[in-house]
Amino acid sequence: MQNDPLIIAGREFTSRLWVGTGKYKDFAETKKAIEASGADVVTVAVRRVNITDRSKENLLDYLDPKKYIILPNTAGCYNVEDALRYARLARAAGVSDLIKLEVLGDERTLFPDTAGLIEAARILVKEGFIVLPYTNDDPIVAQKLVDVGCPAVMPLAAPIGSGLGIRNPYNLKIIMEMIKVPIIVDAGVGTASDAAFAMELGADAVLMNTAIAGAKDPIAMAEAMKYGVYAGRLAYKAGRIPRKLYATASSPIEGML
Amino acid sequence: MAETIQIQVNGEARACRADATVGDLLRDLAIKTERVAVELNLEILDRKDFDGRSLHAGDRLEILSFIGGGAPMGSHVRERGFVHAE
Numbered sequence: 001m002q003n004d005p006l007i008i009a010g011r012e013f014t015s016r017l018w019v020g021t022g023k024y025k026d027f028a029e030t031k032k033a034i035e036a037s038g039a040d041v042v043t044v045a046v047r048r049v050n051i052t053d054r055s056k057e058n059l060l061d062y063l064d065p066k067k068y069i070i071l072p073n074t075a076g077c078y079n080v081e082d083a084l085r086y087a088r089l090a091r092a093a094g095v096s097d098l099i100k101l102e103v104l105g106d107e108r109t110l111f112p113d114t115a116g117l118i119e120a121a122r123i124l125v126k127e128g129f130i131v132l133p134y135t136n137d138d139p140i141v142a143q144k145l146v147d148v149g150c151p152a153v154m155p156l157a158a159p160i161g162s163g164l165g166i167r168n169p170y171n172l173k174i175i176m177e178m179i180k181v182p183i184i185v186d187a188g189v190g191t192a193s194d195a196a197f198a199m200e201l202g203a204d205a206v207l208m209n210t211a212i213a214g215a216k217d218p219i220a221m222a223e224a225m226k227y228g229v230y231a232g233r234l235a236y237k238a239g240r241i242p243r244k245l246y247a248t249a250s251s252p253i254e255g256m257l
Numbered sequence: 258m259a260e261t262i263q264i265q266v267n268g269e270a271r272a273c274r275a276d277a278t279v280g281d282l283l284r285d286l287a288i289k290t291e292r293v294a295v296e297l298n299l300e301i302l303d304r305k306d307f308d309g310r311s312l313h314a315g316d317r318l319e320i321l322s323f324i325g326g327g328a329p330m331g332s333h334v335r336e337r338g339f340v341h342a343e
Contacts, residue, residue, distance in 0.1 A: 021325035030325060045326025048319065049293065051286050059325050060292055076324050089321050092294035092301045195301045209326075 004233070006204050008182050009130045009151035013036045013069070014223050015040040017198070017229040018184065020209025024218065027062040033212055034063070037222035043100055043207065045154030065095070071132070073100035078113070080120045087124055099124060100154070100186075101133045110160040114141045125149035134186050137171040146257050154207060157198060158188025161210040165194040169201055176202040192207060192221075199232025200240070239253045262314040273312055280305070280308035294321045 005041060006013040018041040024030040034042055050056050072090035077083040080103060103120050105113030112135050121131045124176070131150045135141055142153045155175055158164035165188065166172065177182050182204035189195050195206045206229055210252045215221035260275040266282070273282055279302060283290055295302045296319040302310060312318070 024325060027325075043326065044323040047324045047326075049288060050324045051267055051269070051288070058292075058322065060323055070323070072323060073326065088301055088306075089294040089296065089319075090323075093322060094294075094304065095292065095323070102259070102337050217268065221278050 004237075006182060008132070011069075011130075013040060016205040016233055017226055018043065018071070018207040019212060019222070020058060020203055020207070021063075022209050023213035027057060027059055028057065029218060030213075031062045032054050032175050033218045033222040034068070035222075035242045036219045036226070040067070041071050041207075042067045043073050043209070044073055045075045046086050046093065057191075069098070069100050070095045071100050073134075074102045076104070076187050077102060078104050079117045080123075083116070083120045084123060087120075087129060088127075091129065096130075097128055098130045098132065112136055112156075114138065115166035117141075118144050121145055121150055122148040132184070137168045137175065139171065139174045139178050142175045142183075146179060146181050150181070151184070152184055153179055154184040154186035154205075156187040157194065160187040161185070161214070162188055163190030163211055163214075164188055165190050166197050166201070169197070172198070172203070189225075192224040195225050196232035196235070199229055200235050202227065202236055203232075205229075262312065264312055264316045264318060265313070266318045267320055277312050278308050279310045279312065279318070282312065283307060283320070286320075288320060292322055295319070296321070301333075 006016055016037050017037055017039045019037050019039040020032055020043045021030050024033065044059065072095060074083040074086040077086055083101060083103045090099055091097060101117065101121055102114045103116040105111050111190060114136055117135060119132055121133050124131045125148055132152050132154055133145050133150050134154050137155045142155060145153050155172060158167045184205040184207050185198040185203045186207040189206060189208050189211050200204050212218050212222045212225060261272045262275050264271055264273055279295060279297065290304055290307060297310060298317055
């Protein structure tokens, strides 16, 4: 599938699988898994530099910024103020204006606080950020995020790290039909078929972290996810057959004895 | 011996020279300035101003960078986050 780029806010992305960089054993494993996934977008969090132990390596020493688009996130922020602070710090750290915006509403489910999310998105868009919001599978909220200027929307498939797969394909489908900007299914996939399913529904990309990093063999799973996303995208573009209750023979009756 | 002042860096008390700038402190800590964000008393500094901003007693400095993460790892991340560590 050559020449099938994903375009968001005028930027071209070659991979439709985006990956997080958390929860790996070490940076070497992170790097290998990302390479195996074929992803060109990697998400990172913003945290305090360890000033007591300067021998610690930095993740970005392992990820060539020429090869990967670094997408900072506001992971761990539970209110608008914190999310704005982290987004501004991420930009000050000098990667780009891209931000994966998370405003979480609850620690147990990590579901987004969608009211706070819309508010934070509105402010950051005005400040010139390219805001990619992590949101619920709610079409109305998705539309509001587009209305405040988000050039893509990232609805969840299931709670972050749950591996439950696509819990509400119908809502996601409605989002994909209603919303005119790219849709990136973010969070909740467990295995390659989940990623394929998201793409078959019409998602423009899938973002995941735990499903790869938490697998027994993260590097093999990263590769599986690459093919899952690829197969799902191809199937979506090919157009599946309608579901029917009864059989339709594949072989002709003519010529039978 | 130069005069020293007490400041807070990433939530921890630290002494530094009374005439030190943010840039001096980063060099003392062996922190490369690319891909680092610095917040001085809640004001985010432009990288080009690091050497021009002098430190004063009681200043609260936050030095941040990127780490692995794509999904929050539950409540312990929240405890580690610098906003909540205070």
